[in-house]
Amino acid sequence: MCSFRKPVYLTAGYNTISLGTGRPEFHPKKPRPSLEDYIKEAGQGVIQQISSAEHIDEGVISNFMAARFNRQGHLAALIPSIDPALRYKPCTRVEGACASGGLGLANAIKTILSDLADVVLVVGVEVQNSVKAIYGADYLAGAGHYASERKNGHAYFFPGKFADRAGAYYEKFGAESTREAMAHWYAKAIENARTCPQAQEYHNSAGDLLKLGRKAPNANGFVDHLNLFDCSKVSDGASAMICASEEGLKKLGLDKDKAVRVFGMGQAEDDLTQAPEDQTKLSTTNQAVSKAYKQAQVSHEKIGVLEVHDCFSITGILALEAAGFAEHGQAGELVKSGYTKRTGEVPTNTTGGLVGFGHYTGGTGIRQAVDICRQLTKQAGDSQVEVSSQRPYGLTISMGGNDRTVVSLVLGKDT
Amino acid sequence: MCSFRKPVYLTAGYNTISLGTGRPEFHPKKPRPSLEDYIKEAGQGVIQQISSAEHIDEGVISNFMAARFNRQGHLAALIPSIDPALRYKPCTRVEGACASGGLGLANAIKTILSDLADVVLVVGVEVQNSVKAIYGADYLAGAGHYASERKNGHAYFFPGKFADRAGAYYEKFGAESTREAMAHWYAKAIENARTCPQAQEYHNSAGDLLKLGRKAPNANGFVDHLNLFDCSKVSDGASAMICASEEGLKKLGLDKDKAVRVFGMGQAEDDLTQAPEDQTKLSTTNQAVSKAYKQAQVSHEKIGVLEVHDCFSITGILALEAAGFAEHGQAGELVKSGYTKRTGEVPTNTTGGLVGFGHYTGGTGIRQAVDICRQLTKQAGDSQVEVSSQRPYGLTISMGGNDRTVVSLVLGKDT
Numbered sequence: 001m002c003s004f005r006k007p008v009y010l011t012a013g014y015n016t017i018s019l020g021t022g023r024p025e026f027h028p029k030k031p032r033p034s035l036e037d038y039i040k041e042a043g044q045g046v047i048q049q050i051s052s053a054e055h056i057d058e059g060v061i062s063n064f065m066a067a068r069f070n071r072q073g074h075l076a077a078l079i080p081s082i083d084p085a086l087r088y089k090p091c092t093r094v095e096g097a098c099a100s101g102g103l104g105l106a107n108a109i110k111t112i113l114s115d116l117a118d119v120v121l122v123v124g125v126e127v128q129n130s131v132k133a134i135y136g137a138d139y140l141a142g143a144g145h146y147a148s149e150r151k152n153g154h155a156y157f158f159p160g161k162f163a164d165r166a167g168a169y170y171e172k173f174g175a176e177s178t179r180e181a182m183a184h185w186y187a188k189a190i191e192n193a194r195t196c197p198q199a200q201e202y203h204n205s206a207g208d209l210l211k212l213g214r215k216a217p218n219a220n221g222f223v224d225h226l227n228l229f230d231c232s233k234v235s236d237g238a239s240a241m242i243c244a245s246e247e248g249l250k251k252l253g254l255d256k257d258k259a260v261r262v263f264g265m266g267q268a269e270d271d272l273t274q275a276p277e278d279q280t281k282l283s284t285t286n287q288a289v290s291k292a293y294k295q296a297q298v299s300h301e302k303i304g305v306l307e308v309h310d311c312f313s314i315t316g317i318l319a320l321e322a323a324g325f326a327e328h329g330q331a332g333e334l335v336k337s338g339y340t341k342r343t344g345e346v347p348t349n350t351t352g353g354l355v356g357f358g359h360y361t362g363g364t365g366i367r368q369a370v371d372i373c374r375q376l377t378k379q380a381g382d383s384q385v386e387v388s389s390q391r392p393y394g395l396t397i398s399m400g401g402n403d404r405t406v407v408s409l410v411l412g413k414d415t
Numbered sequence: 416m417c418s419f420r421k422p423v424y425l426t427a428g429y430n431t432i433s434l435g436t437g438r439p440e441f442h443p444k445k446p447r448p449s450l451e452d453y454i455k456e457a458g459q460g461v462i463q464q465i466s467s468a469e470h471i472d473e474g475v476i477s478n479f480m481a482a483r484f485n486r487q488g489h490l491a492a493l494i495p496s497i498d499p500a501l502r503y504k505p506c507t508r509v510e511g512a513c514a515s516g517g518l519g520l521a522n523a524i525k526t527i528l529s530d531l532a533d534v535v536l537v538v539g540v541e542v543q544n545s546v547k548a549i550y551g552a553d554y555l556a557g558a559g560h561y562a563s564e565r566k567n568g569h570a571y572f573f574p575g576k577f578a579d580r581a582g583a584y585y586e587k588f589g590a591e592s593t594r595e596a597m598a599h600w601y602a603k604a605i606e607n608a609r610t611c612p613q614a615q616e617y618h619n620s621a622g623d624l625l626k627l628g629r630k631a632p633n634a635n636g637f638v639d640h641l642n643l644f645d646c647s648k649v650s651d652g653a654s655a656m657i658c659a660s661e662e663g664l665k666k667l668g669l670d671k672d673k674a675v676r677v678f679g680m681g682q683a684e685d686d687l688t689q690a691p692e693d694q695t696k697l698s699t700t701n702q703a704v705s706k707a708y709k710q711a712q713v714s715h716e717k718i719g720v721l722e723v724h725d726c727f728s729i730t731g732i733l734a735l736e737a738a739g740f741a742e743h744g745q746a747g748e749l750v751k752s753g754y755t756k757r758t759g760e761v762p763t764n765t766t767g768g769l770v771g772f773g774h775y776t777g778g779t780g781i782r783q784a785v786d787i788c789r790q791l792t793k794q795a796g797d798s799q800v801e802v803s804s805q806r807p808y809g810l811t812i813s814m815g816g817n818d819r820t821v822v823s824l825v826l827g828k829d830t
Contacts, residue, residue, distance in 0.1 A: 005529070005530045034562065036562070036688065059684070064488060064489075065482060065488055067480060067482035067483050067488075067554075067557055068482050068483060068486075070561070070562075071483075071553075071556070071557050071561045071565070072557050072560075072561045072562070073479060073480055073482075073510060073512055073557035073558055074479075074510070074511060074512035074557065074558045074559070074687060074815060074816050074819065074820065075510070076510075076511050076518075076684050076820055077511075077512075077684045077685065077686065077687035077815070077816065077819040077820050078686075078687050078688070079684060080684055080685055080686040080687075081686045081687065081688045081689075086684075087684075087685055087686060088683040088684070088685060088699065088702045089683070089684065090521070090682035090683065090684065091682075091684040091820070092509055092511065092518055092521070092522065093509065093510045093511060093518075094507055094508065094509055094510075095488060095489070095490070095491075095508045095509075095510060096489060096491050096492075096507065096508060097488055097489035097492075103491075103507055103508075106505070106507070107507065107522065107525075109529075110522075110525050110526050110529040110531060111525050111529075113528070113529035113530065113531065114420070114524075114525040114526075114528035114529045115420045115528065116525060116528065138486075139482075141486070142482055142486050142487050142488035142489065143488055143489045144489070145487075146485070146486045146487045147449065147451070147485075147487070150486070267505035267506075268503040268504070268505065269474070269491050269492045269494060269495055269501075269502075269503070269504065269505065269506040270492065270495055270502055270503060271492065271493075271495040271496045271502060272489055272492035272493050272495075272496065273451065273493070273496045274496075284503065287503045400489055400492070401489050401492065404489065404492040405489065405491055405492050405506070
């Protein structure tokens with residue numbers, strides 16, 4: 001894929017709180033914001049940063065499973081509820097399991113490139129605390145091939161899937177050293193979340209994070225090969241941002257200094273009905289990231305800030321390898337070395353990632369882009385890291401299901 | 416909206432049988448094709464018409480409610496299961512309730528216009544006979560605003576919504592004459608379905624169709640203001656087609672004579688949380704169709720073959736008014752005059768529409784475009800009608816929910 005036919009920008013991001021266990025506002029039996037509340041909060045949070053909602057030409061909404069968690073489909077028609085100026089504008093809902101957010105951005109980018117719009121509002125949302133986790137696990141199994149995988153899968157379907165990957169990785173590269181790396185991943189996730197008031201683990205005050213991360217897998221009868229600290233939690237929330245052409249930025253009165261340009265976009269799907277060929281590799285992630293690098297004409301050596309989809313700590317480690325930051329089997333050492341910490345060479349998941357920030361599924365891919373945009377434009381508040389001038393780009397990896405849909409973006413300042 | 420930045424074509428359509436009550440193959444307790452089977456049949460049905468699946472750059476899949484009917488999400492990752500050549504290609508799932516198919520085409524059109532792809536495979540699918548209709552009605556209520564509308568809505572949610580519209584129309588324009596027009600709509604639907612072997616009502620051999628259509632509303636305790644013959648049935652099936660640039664058609668070895676060009680595309684969403692302002696009008700449909708006409712620089716006077724979303728007979732009548740074929744309150748007379756029959760001035764729903772062909776929800780918008788393409792390129796077999804040379808364009812109206820998402824296309828031969 002050659003470069004885009006014209007520049008495309010992302011800007012004016014907004015993330016709600018990631019609500020779920022760990023947040024003081026959360027109580028399982030008390031009323032909580034609805035799907036519609038989150039869509040409005042995130043959408044209006046973006047609109048407050050632009051000159052007028054009138055300039056929004058189209059809307060995109062990303063969501064995975066409101067059909068089951070909230071019995072609600074037809075989500076595109078909720079976008080006009082954000083602002084009356086959005087009535088009768090074209091809106092689209094996209095879904096790609098946990099990569100729904102990435103798909104939403106890809107959709108908006110294509111719309112800008114089509115010349116049909118100069119400004120697209122992208123919203124990603126998920127409300128999953130509506131049911132108990134064990135029922136939710138059945139809903140989320142719809143991100144795998146339900147007909148063939150659910151019956152023989154773990155009651156907690158996706159933790160089971162990634163526990164299998166962790167087990168395969170332990171066998172190939174050593175359980176002890178891998179688990180130690182996973183504990184480091186957890187510690188980094190919480191340390192970063194403590195810098196971000198919207199993060200689900202913002203208030204986490206545990207003393208010895210590495211000790212928690214080192215807890216034996218399955219000690220609590222959960223799944224083989226993972227402990228609870230290896231897992232992202234159940235979250236409610238939304239993220240939104242603007243995707244615009246150069247002309248669109250002008251209309252919105254937005255400074256290019258506060259925006260990032262999309263230099264590379266890679267997307268790949270693999271066959272949901274087939275098991276991964278190698279449990280220790282994220283092959284679809286590798287395909288998508290490679291496409292994004294190719295389009296941006298960069299390698300991992302130019303990436304200075306990174307957002308990977310760590311639905312589980314092991315997934316974060318596998319993603320580092322798929323994106324070229326480490327050879328196969330070497331990412332654990334990289335993590336232990338501090339390379340991905342906020343003071344390291346490539347700060348990764350600077351607001352905590354899925355494990356630390358939370359994972360409101362349909363919004364996560366957008367939340368990643370919001371955070372990369374903030375880092376590169378120095379709007380990240382207490383989460384701000386130093387991005388090396390030798391590594392001026394940010395990379396997002398939005399992954400769905402068991403590495404079956406992936407959207408990856410190379411973002412950078414347009415100098 | 417001005418015209419597209421380059422020509423976009425639709426071609427190589429494929430419709431599966433619309434399976435449900437009325438089809439001899441259908442038995443509620445016997446095994447039936449799965450969601451995956453339909454996706455494969457329709458996708459492979461398209462691929463057999465092109466030089467090689469290798470030339471497909473991207474995939475789009477349209478579906479409304481597989482999450483509840485089939486417990487399956489993440490549908491984009493089922494596209495690679497159609498053909499191994501599709502592995503790692505970018506694929507997207509879109510959803511807009513019953514307009515999901517229209518959204519899929521809109522998404523593919525934008526992708527072609529973005530220059531990121533020359534050939535996009537679009538598949539739309541729905542499998543709804545997996546549950547009894549009364550449970551399915553709850554799932555389909557997710558096309559409305561479930562939180563506010565479901566509780567006080569009819570057990571059969573959408574028939575209830577459109578019965579309300581029918582009642583309002585009766586009150587304003589006369590019950591008897593409107594019901595007579597609805598009976599004519601039903602008769603036309605079945606007559607047209609009898610020309611199309613894939614139609615759900617292909618085997619319908621009832622003698623006096625008008626008599627059936629005239630049956631009193633609510634005679635069977637169903638909903639006020641509608642009888643069962645006013646309603647589309649529950650259907651399983653899929654449609655697929657190719658969306659391509661001029662370059663893409665060449666790669667595929669496809670003749671432009673067998674394709675239609677997209678001259679106009681109009682899309683509009685209205686706020687799902689608000690009730691329609693006037694029950695006797697489809698205001699969002701009007702917005703979308705007006706945009707499509709404007710872009711194509713035509714009026715309804717140039718439309719010679721029409722596909723409207725007649726989820727209920729009353730909806731077909733309202734759509735004719737929204738699309739400019741009749742003044743408000745006059746479409747009933749138009750239908751009774753034979754204007755929309757296959758021998759009339761503007762043959763409408765030539766394979767039966769939703770009432771006659773069937774309504775596999777996620778596929779319907781694509782099925783409409785397949786049928787218009789076949790009509791304009793004289794590939795419609797026994798369903799072929801004469802399209803007036805004074806009216807060289809076809810129009811599709813893909814509508815979701817209670818007129819809340821609409822995609823409309825003006826299609827024509829590229830001469």
